[in-house]
Amino acid sequence: xxxxxxxxxxxxxxxxxxxxxxxxxxxxxxxxxxxxxxxxxxxxxxxxxxxxxxxxxxxxxxxxxxxxxxxxxxxxxxxxxxxxxxxxxxxxxxxxxxxxxxxxxxxxxxxxxxxxxxxxxxxxxxxxxxxxxxxxxxxxxxxxxxxxxxxxxxxxxxxxxxxxxxxxxxxxxxxxxxxxxxxxxxxxxxxxxxxxxxxxxxxxxxxxxxxxxxxxxxxxxxxxxxxxxxxxxxxxxxxxxxxxxxxxxxxxxxxxxxxxxxxxxxxxxxxxxxxxxxxxxxxxxxxxxxxxxxxxxxxxxxxxxxxxxxxxxxxxxxxxxxxxxxxxxxxx
Amino acid sequence: xxxxxxxxxxxxxxxxxxxxxxxxxxxxxxxxxxxxxxxxxxxxxxxxxxxxxxxxxxxxxxxxxxxxxxxxxxxxxxxxxxxxxxxxxxxxxxxxxxxxxxxxxxxxxxxxxxxxxxxxxxxxxxxxxxxxxxxxxxxxxxxxxxxxxxxxxxxxxxxxxxxxxxxxxxxxxxxxxxxxxxxxxxxxxxxxxxxxxxxxxxxxxxxxxxxxxxxxxxxxxxxxxxxxxxxxxxxxxxxxxxxxxxxxxxxxxxxxxxxxxxxxxxxxxxxxxxxxxxxxxxxxxx
Numbered sequence: 001x002x003x004x005x006x007x008x009x010x011x012x013x014x015x016x017x018x019x020x021x022x023x024x025x026x027x028x029x030x031x032x033x034x035x036x037x038x039x040x041x042x043x044x045x046x047x048x049x050x051x052x053x054x055x056x057x058x059x060x061x062x063x064x065x066x067x068x069x070x071x072x073x074x075x076x077x078x079x080x081x082x083x084x085x086x087x088x089x090x091x092x093x094x095x096x097x098x099x100x101x102x103x104x105x106x107x108x109x110x111x112x113x114x115x116x117x118x119x120x121x122x123x124x125x126x127x128x129x130x131x132x133x134x135x136x137x138x139x140x141x142x143x144x145x146x147x148x149x150x151x152x153x154x155x156x157x158x159x160x161x162x163x164x165x166x167x168x169x170x171x172x173x174x175x176x177x178x179x180x181x182x183x184x185x186x187x188x189x190x191x192x193x194x195x196x197x198x199x200x201x202x203x204x205x206x207x208x209x210x211x212x213x214x215x216x217x218x219x220x221x222x223x224x225x226x227x228x229x230x231x232x233x234x235x236x237x238x239x240x241x242x243x244x245x246x247x248x249x250x251x252x253x254x255x256x257x258x259x260x261x262x263x264x265x266x267x268x269x270x271x272x273x274x275x276x277x278x279x280x281x282x283x284x285x286x287x288x289x290x291x292x293x294x295x296x297x298x299x300x301x302x303x304x305x306x307x308x309x310x311x312x313x314x315x316x317x318x319x320x321x322x323x324x325x326x327x328x329x330x331x332x
Numbered sequence: 333x334x335x336x337x338x339x340x341x342x343x344x345x346x347x348x349x350x351x352x353x354x355x356x357x358x359x360x361x362x363x364x365x366x367x368x369x370x371x372x373x374x375x376x377x378x379x380x381x382x383x384x385x386x387x388x389x390x391x392x393x394x395x396x397x398x399x400x401x402x403x404x405x406x407x408x409x410x411x412x413x414x415x416x417x418x419x420x421x422x423x424x425x426x427x428x429x430x431x432x433x434x435x436x437x438x439x440x441x442x443x444x445x446x447x448x449x450x451x452x453x454x455x456x457x458x459x460x461x462x463x464x465x466x467x468x469x470x471x472x473x474x475x476x477x478x479x480x481x482x483x484x485x486x487x488x489x490x491x492x493x494x495x496x497x498x499x500x501x502x503x504x505x506x507x508x509x510x511x512x513x514x515x516x517x518x519x520x521x522x523x524x525x526x527x528x529x530x531x532x533x534x535x536x537x538x539x540x541x542x543x544x545x546x547x548x549x550x551x552x553x554x555x556x557x558x559x560x561x562x563x564x565x566x567x568x569x570x571x572x573x574x575x576x577x578x579x580x581x582x583x584x585x586x587x588x589x590x591x592x593x594x595x596x597x598x599x600x601x602x603x604x605x606x607x608x609x610x611x612x613x614x615x616x617x618x
Contacts, residue, residue, distance in 0.1 A: 052512050073518035085513035089531040098527070099517035146517070 002063040002076065002153030002186055003028050004049065010057035011044055011210075018044055020210045021058065026188070031180055033189045035197035036207035037233065043158055045207070046190045050079050050156050062154060073102075078147035079156040083163060084139045086131040086146075093118075093127040096145045110149075117145040120179070137168045144179070155180065157189040161196065173199060194234050198222070206230045225251075228326040237282060240293040242267070244321060248329065251320040254296035257312050259283055259304050265311025269293065271304050285312060367595070374398070374588035381584050393585065401589040406574045408562035410590050416485070417566040418597065420555070421548035423486035428495050428544050429537055436499035437525055441511065451500070458493040462554055470557055480561045489554060495540055502536050503529065538608045546598050567594045 004026040011019035019041045026032050034042040047053040049060055051072035060067050067075045078099075086095050096117055097110040105113075118124045121141040131139055140160060147155055157176070161169045177200050180187050191197055197204050198218045206214045206221060206229075214226040225231035231239040231251045239251040262268050269287040281303050283295040293312060304310055321330040369388075373381055376391030401410045438444075439451050462469070469488050478484030506529070514524040555566040565573060571590055576582045 050512075050516065052515065072512075072516045077516070079513070079516045081509045081513060083507060083509055085507065085509035087510065087513075087528055089528075089534075098514075098519075102518040102523065146513075150517075 003061075004154055004186060004188070005061040005064070006045075006049070006058070007061070008058040009045070009048060009055065009060065011041070011048060011053065012056045017056075018210050019048070019056075022205070022207075022212045024205060024212070024215055026186060029184045029186055031177070031187045031189065031200055031202045033191060033197040033201035033204040034207060035191055035194060035204055035233075038192055040207040041210040042190045042192075042205075042207045045205075046156055046158055046188055049154070049188060050077055051075050076153045077156055078150050078152040078154075079158065080140075080143045080147050080160045082159040084131070084143040086139060086142055088131055091128050091130060092123060092134070092142050092145075095131065095142055096149050099146065099150045113149045113151075114145075117148045120148065120182075121145050136164050137172060140164060140172060144176070148179075148183070153186060155185050155187040155189075157187065157191075159191055160189075161191070162193070169196075176200065194236065198234070206233060208233070224328075225320065226328050228322040228328075231320055231322070237294045237296065239320070242287070242291055242293070243289070247324045249322045249326075251322060252293075252314050252318060254282070254294045256318045257293065257295045257314045258297060259285075259295055259301075260311045260313045262309045262311045265313040266316075267293075268309065268311050271306050271308045271310055273306055274303050276303060285310065287312075367592075370588045370591050374585055374592050376585060378581075378583060378585055397585040397589045398593070401586045401593065405570075405590070406583060406586060408565055408570065410567065410570070410593055412563055413565050413567040413570040413590075414593060414597070416482075416564060417549055417568065417594075419482050420485040420551065420566055421545050421597075423482065424489050424548035424551075425541050425544035427486060427490040428492040429540060431490060432492050432495035432499050432540075433530070433533070433537075435496050436503055437529065439496075440500055440503040441521065454493050454496050456493075457491070458497070462489065466553070466557065473558060478558070480559050480564045484558045485551075485555055485564075485566070488558075489548070489551065492544070495544070498536065498540065499533065502533060506532065535608070538605050542602055542605045545601050549598050 006022050006024050006026075009019060009022045010017065022045060024032070034045055036042045044053055048055055051067065051070060051074075055068045062075055062077070072079075087098065090098065093114050096114045100110045100113065114127070115124075118127055121144060123138065123141055123145060126134060126138060126142075131142065134142065140163075143160070160176070161172050164172060173196055176189075189196075189200060201218050203215060203217055204221060205212050208227075208229045214221055214230045216224075221230060222234055225234065225239075228241065228249055228251060232241070235253060237254050239253055240257065241249045241251050244250045259271075267287050269285040272284045272286050272292070274284070275282040276299070279299045281297050281299055281301065283297060283304060285293050285295065287293055295312065319330075320328065323329045369386070372387055372390050374397055375394040376387055377393055380387055380391060403409050403411065405413070435454065439447060439454075473479065473484050473488055476484075478487065510528060511524060514528055519527060550568055551566065552569050552572075556569045556572075559565055559569075562570075562573070567590065571587065571594060574583075574587050574590065
């Protein structure tokens with residue numbers, strides 16, 4: 001159990017800067033998700049906390065102590081990797097106990113802790129198997145077990161679910177959240193999947209091109225994106241952007257827009273195609289000025305015909321206004 | 333009806349199977365015949381060999397000839413030469429494996445100045461077989477006083493660019509995340525090497541051991557140069573040394589017995605290690 005502080009964290013490879021100063025104070029037991037498109041530096045940030053990447057400038061503190069110069073093993077962290085990184089020649093039990101074995105923990109205690117973790121993760125029948133004899137979900141659990149048995153203060157997850165199929169991902173997502181609550185451990189979790197970010201995070205860091213664009217609780221970020229990037233990245237389908245007269249942009253969430261008669265809306269356009277998903281329908285519209293917009297309407301609302309001229313209406317109060325630099329200008 | 337059809341198919345397949353086997357058997361006989369002749373020659377007396385036609389069935393002097401070869405031989409007892417060869421082949425193959433594993437580990441997992449340079453230097457030596465550098469190597473070995481010694485037989489042949497390259501390629505296929513996971517688990521580099529990398533390279537090491545053992549066992553030119561004392565001869569060169577010079581009479585049964593004895597250890601290594609190969613292949617299959 002520990003706090004984690006990142007202070008003005010920078011990373012550059014030679015002259016190429018990849019992280020441009022990230023600051024965050026993570027509370028004890030908090031679940032932080034780092035989310036962003038690929039190449040935004042989110043994994044690098046996590047690896048800097050883990051100690052697998054050096055820190056170019058700034059400071060990483062775990063429980064108030066500077067750890068910049070410490071090896072990963074001395075940071076009291078555990079990490080779950082994207083491809084699990086299980087030792088192929090070791091059994092599940094050996095995989096989980098390897099860290100303890102290195103730390104010269106007594107054999108009896110290793111066995112107890114491994115058994116405990118196996119029970120928690122429903123891995124008991126598989127303890128003697130090799131990783132290749134397990135399914136993807138089971139391997140994922142072993143990787144988590146390996147992290148759990150070490151009883152670290154901080155859990156680091158690097159896209160742990162991206163190699164699983166969609167159904168398993170939803171299940172494991174819940175299990176991770178439950179586990180983290182049960183153990184009360186601080187967690188940093190990297191993902192490019194905004195659904196994972198929204199569901200898991202106590203707070204999330206939305207990264208773009210090495211910059212933390214916004215840090216906040218998921219719903220707060222969703223409701224009040226600080227930049228156009230965040231508004232576009234968080235939410236599916238993404239926010240509709242329309243050019244504003246002042247050179248900036250107006251953003252409106254698809255669920256805030258409704259299809260109305262051509263003369264009754266704020267803008268007019270033509271329905272390009274529709275995607276009925278059952279519970280809801282996505283209506284894609286080409287506006288008069290060539291921009292596209294998406295409307296997310298309830299499944300019970302009549303679906304407009306394709307090629308039909310329609311108006312799009314929304315309450316001016318839900319509009320988000322961004323300056324030409326992409327930063328939110330209307331005060332919230 | 334179904335059964336008839338079934339047996340018909342088996343018969344058809346059976347014919348192909350027999351043909352394949354026939355081809356293989358002929359091939360085996362072709363290869364095996366000279367070895368058989370050598371074996372026959374090692375069990376008869378000198379007189380039987382020189383008198384045509386040459387016998388095709390083993391004679392009754394097996395123990396006598398082999399006993400003579402092993403204990404007294406012609407220049408040196410074959411038992412001594414077998415031991416010398418074993419020391420040399422084992423020394424070379426184990427030494428090469430240890431050195432290549434360590435140097436490949438250094439080249440793949442550590443960033444140090446001149447890393448690429450060292451790799452290419454090692455790689456470059458691939459182009460220089462023993463025969464090319466034999467004179468300077470001899471000079472160096474002689475100056476170190478390594479003539480007629482096991483170290484002289486082993487050390488000049490102990491570094492292997494091929495093996496280093498092979499392990500380097502294998503290490504590069506090991507995911508980086510594995511090394512990182514070990515680092516997070518608290519494994520220092522050598523611990524990672526012994527606990528993770530070495531067990532994972534097991535099948536590669538076994539394969540390489542077979543190849544290198546045979547390479548070491550079959551060395552001819554180098555032992556010929558470096559050893560002058562018959563008691564330091566290796567068996568492969570020793571056979572040649574047994575050939576008569578001038579008007580001496582060749583003791584063919586003993587020479588043939590030596591040849592057969594020289595063949596046994598490499599064959600034993602291949603057969604013994606084959607099991608490990610197959611287990612390794614089956615293991616990594618899943």
